[in-house]
Amino acid sequence: MEPIKFNPQSRVFTLRTCSTMYQMQIERYDTLVHLYYGADLGDTEVVHRIVNLDRGFSGNPYEAEDDRRFSLDVLPQEYTAEGNGDYRIQGIEIRHTDGSNCLQLKYCSHQILPGKYRLPGLPSLFTTQESDAATLEILLKDEPSGVEVKLLYGVFPQCDVITRAVEITNHGTSRIALKKAMSLELDFPKRSMDLIHFYGRHNMERQTERRPITHGIQSIESKRGMSSHHHNPAVLICDRRATEDYGDCYGIVFVYSGNFECQVELDQAEQTRLVMGIHPSNFSFRLSPGESFTTPEAVMTWSGKGLEQISHHFHDAFRNHLIRSSYVNRHRPVLVNNWEATYFQFDEKKLYGIAKAAKEIGIELFVLDDGWFGKRDDDISGLGDWYVNEKKIHGGLPALVQKIHNLGMKFGIWIEPEMISEDSDLYRLHPDWCLKVPGRNPMTSRGQLNLDVSRKEVRDYVMEQIFQVLDSCHVEYVKWDVNRAVGNVFSQSLPEDRQGEVLHRHMLGVYDMMEQLITRYPDLLLETCAGGGGRFDAGMLYYSPQIWCSDNTDAIDRLEIQYGTSFIYPISTMGAHVSVCPNHQTGRTTDMNTRAVVAMSGTFGYELDLEHMTKEEKEIASDLITQFKEIEPMIQNGDYYRITAPKDENNAVVWSFVSKDKAKVLVCGVVLRKYPNPPITLLHLRGLDPQKKYKETLTGQIYTGAVLMYAGIPLPLPSMDYESLQYRFEETNEI
Numbered sequence: 001m002e003p004i005k006f007n008p009q010s011r012v013f014t015l016r017t018c019s020t021m022y023q024m025q026i027e028r029y030d031t032l033v034h035l036y037y038g039a040d041l042g043d044t045e046v047v048h049r050i051v052n053l054d055r056g057f058s059g060n061p062y063e064a065e066d067d068r069r070f071s072l073d074v075l076p077q078e079y080t081a082e083g084n085g086d087y088r089i090q091g092i093e094i095r096h097t098d099g100s101n102c103l104q105l106k107y108c109s110h111q112i113l114p115g116k117y118r119l120p121g122l123p124s125l126f127t128t129q130e131s132d133a134a135t136l137e138i139l140l141k142d143e144p145s146g147v148e149v150k151l152l153y154g155v156f157p158q159c160d161v162i163t164r165a166v167e168i169t170n171h172g173t174s175r176i177a178l179k180k181a182m183s184l185e186l187d188f189p190k191r192s193m194d195l196i197h198f199y200g201r202h203n204m205e206r207q208t209e210r211r212p213i214t215h216g217i218q219s220i221e222s223k224r225g226m227s228s229h230h231h232n233p234a235v236l237i238c239d240r241r242a243t244e245d246y247g248d249c250y251g252i253v254f255v256y257s258g259n260f261e262c263q264v265e266l267d268q269a270e271q272t273r274l275v276m277g278i279h280p281s282n283f284s285f286r287l288s289p290g291e292s293f294t295t296p297e298a299v300m301t302w303s304g305k306g307l308e309q310i311s312h313h314f315h316d317a318f319r320n321h322l323i324r325s326s327y328v329n330r331h332r333p334v335l336v337n338n339w340e341a342t343y344f345q346f347d348e349k350k351l352y353g354i355a356k357a358a359k360e361i362g363i364e365l366f367v368l369d370d371g372w373f374g375k376r377d378d379d380i381s382g383l384g385d386w387y388v389n390e391k392k393i394h395g396g397l398p399a400l401v402q403k404i405h406n407l408g409m410k411f412g413i414w415i416e417p418e419m420i421s422e423d424s425d426l427y428r429l430h431p432d433w434c435l436k437v438p439g440r441n442p443m444t445s446r447g448q449l450n451l452d453v454s455r456k457e458v459r460d461y462v463m464e465q466i467f468q469v470l471d472s473c474h475v476e477y478v479k480w481d482v483n484r485a486v487g488n489v490f491s492q493s494l495p496e497d498r499q500g501e502v503l504h505r506h507m508l509g510v511y512d513m514m515e516q517l518i519t520r521y522p523d524l525l526l527e528t529c530a531g532g533g534g535r536f537d538a539g540m541l542y543y544s545p546q547i548w549c550s551d552n553t554d555a556i557d558r559l560e561i562q563y564g565t566s567f568i569y570p571i572s573t574m575g576a577h578v579s580v581c582p583n584h585q586t587g588r589t590t591d592m593n594t595r596a597v598v599a600m601s602g603t604f605g606y607e608l609d610l611e612h613m614t615k616e617e618k619e620i621a622s623d624l625i626t627q628f629k630e631i632e633p634m635i636q637n638g639d640y641y642r643i644t645a646p647k648d649e650n651n652a653v654v655w656s657f658v659s660k661d662k663a664k665v666l667v668c669g670v671v672l673r674k675y676p677n678p679p680i681t682l683l684h685l686r687g688l689d690p691q692k693k694y695k696e697t698l699t700g701q702i703y704t705g706a707v708l709m710y711a712g713i714p715l716p717l718p719s720m721d722y723e724s725l726q727y728r729f730e731e732t733n734e735i
């Protein structure tokens, strides 16, 4: 199967993956129209899908002369521009020097290339060998202005995803302003579809919402300079009847961590258009003749078997082609983090005490969180001063780290390099290094300001400070945090007509800093974080194999947060810890097993004062680490199934992992309420081989895959609220 084909007679492009097909055609007047995205149709070209009608008030290109049936206003297209008679949401908008915004994008040429295109300075899917992917570049041109738009398609046949990006070049003779440059546009013919997206807030990220796509425009977006707690740059579009294992579904993920907008519009002809890209708000990129702008990447996939297959496609694609860290599918050290144990109040004795207690129960990595540097006794000072606070850590960091290493543990440290406190030596030295609008008081958040990391000298200075710390004590893990949204958007380094570039340049600056870090320390385990999960996106996964999922460590709230996250992101990317009860965020008390079952479907670690644990609690905590290590390969590499949903009628949240060879199954869950005289719920597993026999490892009970999937097994009756369950099944030949 050729992943990319062009038929010069029909002028049809066909992109194929193992089970999907994407088709477009160069139509009349060199217009690039979208024909199809869905199940693989073999060699068929579906040009008959385009039906032209004369529609009142939908104008026609001049070249169409008397043909009133050819209108850009209703044609499904690949990438559309403002000012051209298509009044729907669009991919690109340009302001020419004369003030006009018209752009008539016409097919010019194309190239089919082996391997995957690259996006320098931006996160994007990669190949490990050239045969993993193929690239299609289609060049569109606006003849009068000389503006060229190159559409990039990366086809990954094995994991059924197609990536998209766009490169805009000014080949004209005068300067233009790029006002909007979406990464992806996708048109769907008339049908009833739902939009699923992931909204939230600090401490409650990625809640799942499903709603019908109705007339007008719906928008999911962030203008916060980070992908945000409030919306996630990923959506699913599906048939109204689609469920986890039934129906047509599409997934679209933006590989970017800054401002984004995903708009969905149902038009006059009941067609749906989706665009995804950098948010046009406060965005304007100046392009002088010869200059180009490259958008970030978007990834799309299709499933004809419901939502879970969308998740499988994304999980596989991200594990194999996005996360570069060598930790992606190897054991991540079980960690203890001192944040919820001490907050800012600690000294070296307290830290060592926690580390020692951690070692005794089998923890492998000690992470020193916020508060170790500068004058950082609370959250309003010290950011930017990346040298140890010897008033807290007497004797300095290397001495403490040496003691921790002597315990046979790894050492990790928290940093927040994109920020500055007004009460810091760095601010006193360089007050102009933060984002601040001249003549106005800045908006503060958590008492801090954004460093202007769009400036190279600023990022190089900060990274140099951080490198000195890391070099001084052999640090094996870094938690890279960001605890406020970007605001006061103005860079002292750019002229007035380029201030619209700041937000994107800022994001590119963050990526550059992360690249510097992982290039210098290739074995470092990097966990990114943004006040919990405020920057949980595919862009970050290019740099860090795990992201702190939420500051809310309550196991029951985490069921919902991790459920939403699982639709798009691999389970092994979710930072998850067992914390103390009553929980610091919710006041809720849950059993340690429950907290652990939830945290094990993530990176697993502890975040509590181990010195305060009883002997019995320590024994349980230690057993849980042993258990986690046994199941970790399943969690990292297995296929994930959402068996029940947090708010459905089952009174339990249950999920499972099935190994790729279908020989091993891990079922995890939490029963929410203990009801007296309860109804009996049968759990129907999915993804097993119906013919295989599976033995439950604890009881030795044997079932066929068919029984586990179609007849189901009863959900255990809990002895109290929030009781957890964990079953393991293994393929057996026993009768």
Ligand code: GLA
Pocket (backbone or CB within 6 Å): 339, 369, 370, 379, 414, 481, 483, 529, 530, 531, 532, 548, 550, 551
């Ligand atoms: C953020 C993180 C927390 C912790 C604090 C420290 O909120 O999400 O885990 O590191 O910062 O200030």
